[in-house]
Amino acid sequence: MYMYEFYPYFTNDGSVGLFSPSDDDIYHSTYGAASEAYEKFIFPAELDRYFYNNNEIKILDICFGIGYNSKSFLNYFLNFKKKFLVNKKTLSEYNEKIYTDNVNIQNYNDSTDTNNKINQKNILYSAKIYSDNNSNKIAIQPATWFNNFKIYIKAIDTDKTLAYLSPFINSKSAPPKNYKLPFKNESIQKLLLKRTGNDNKIQKSLIMYPDELNIIILNKIIESNPDILSNSDIETLLSNKKFRKYFNASICSLFNFYKIQGGNYTRKWQLNAFLHNIYYKYLSKRHKKVFNSLLYKNFNFELKIKDARAELKDDTNSYNLIFLDAFTPAKCPCLWTLDFFKLLYNHLEANGMIFTYSNSAAVRNAFLNAGFSVGKIYNESAGKFMGTLATKNCDLIKYPLSEYDLGLIKTRAGIFYRDENLTALNEAILDRHKTEVENSSLISSSKYIKQNKTKGNK
Ligand SMILES: C[S@@+](CC[C@H](N)C(=O)[O-])C[C@H]1O[C@@H](n2cnc3c(N)ncnc32)[C@H](O)[C@@H]1O
DSSP states (O other), X not given: OOOOOOEEEEOTTSOEEEEETTTTEESSOTTOHHHHHIIIIITTTTHHHHHHHOSEEEEEEESXXXXXXXXHHHHHHHHHHHHHHHOHHHHHHHHHHHHHOHHHHHHHXXXXXXXXXXXXXXXXXXXXXXXXXXXXXXXOOXXXXXXXXXXXXXXXXXXXXXXXXXXXXXXXXXXXXXXXXXXXXXXXXXXXXXXOSOTTSSOHHXXXXXXXXXXXXXXXXXHHOGGGGGOHHHHHHHHOGGGGGXXXXXXXXXXXXXXXXXXXXXXXXXXXXXXXXHTGGGSOHHHHHHHHHIIIIIEEEEEEESOHHHHHHTOOOXXXXXXXXXXXXXXXXXXXXXXXXXXXXXXXXXXXXXEESOOOHHHHXXXXXXXXXXXXXXXXXXXXXXXXXXXXXXXXXXXXXXXXXXXXXXXXXXXXXXXXXXXXXXXXXXXXXXXXXXXXXXXXXXXXXXXXXXXTTO
16 A cells, blocks of 8 residues: 655654655754754844845745745744834844844934834834834834735645645654654664754744644645645544654644535634634734734745746746755755756845755855855854855855865866756766766865865865
8 A cells, every 4th residue: 555655753852853765865854853944044044134124025945845944934933023022122122233234224314204104114213213212102013014024935845745744743842751763774863863063052932833833834735735635645644643743733633624614714714713712712912913914914825846946947936035955966966956046046036045054065166157146154053154045146145155165166076967958857967967077177075175174164
């Protein structure tokens, strides 16, 4: 009998990670699936700054998997809003930040009559001005900002089952006591135990995605992919006792409720009646508003079950943020080629940013050749550079590639993958790359690294 190969385990921050036997690779390291999402994509994106200056964001989540990157973004958004909305003290801290921000100082100085004319865009600058003139008057309505902030996420993955499981994945409980990794195979254990940093730095509260976030994702997936309601893999996996600890029971019951309703989930009262039973009554008024506006109005989410190359060829959008979370270039080269990056170039806003965890010289070189400015990502938790940022605007690069990195790009390690028609199989891309490396007259990376031993990781 066909069985979807599902290998979940708990990672060190309590979030669920996956191993893929067919790719012989992990989707998430034991370090923490949710923590990783924050460190690789959310923190480097400096979203506070973005939120201050914009009323909408378009995100492309390439390799959605079980959705950590999109969920972490949404969770950050909800937390940002919460901090901002409810806590006056925090509000004034933000104001200071605004004050020291050049862009905003400019706006601050340029605005003449801001006391009353608060337009959406200036609402945060106005907060500063209010507090300057009379600190009792921080009577702004940040809820207006929040309720009008528009989010569009396009999520792409080839694995339908995995993407459909996303809203069910448990993110509320830590691993059970005496939990052991569910793999006997030693090499898998080793792979999983490879750690990448220090896991104490991320706040738990940030990582625990609230139920409402998963409810929102579930509803959006049902909207864009209604066949989830009759998907037999999902049904089998959700009802398998062995996996129960990895799924969120409330979301599973909500899903069953929808199925009974025959997918008639858009009837608001039905959803509210259901939510009321599980937790809705405990939500504050503000929270309900947020929840409803994301659910029905401000959050546009599309899940595409497709090869990212094919999906993007037909896409006419451009994005502010692109998360590229493919398996490593050696496993999934088709999403790291020069040609795929050229395609991404056409989908990136002028001030947009592409984030990836890869430090590979071939990846950086491909980004450069596709026309991007390229920088590094500094991971504060690990205290080192981990990952690459590609953008059209070089001013957005905080950590440029060092001389050492640029030198590495000129070695054989910098030879990038090619896929002109954006249709080649991974094996073919790897073969072609291997031949090119073998025939290259460039210096080998190991020789280069030896020669420049002291300059690495700077
Ligand atoms: C490292 S995992 C991503 C983990 C994910 N971001 C998460 O939060 O769970 C890589 C993902 O890439 C997907 N994938 C592989 N080849 C792809 C392709 N050509 N286009 C789109 N997705 C692909 C796999 O199905 C897998 O889910």
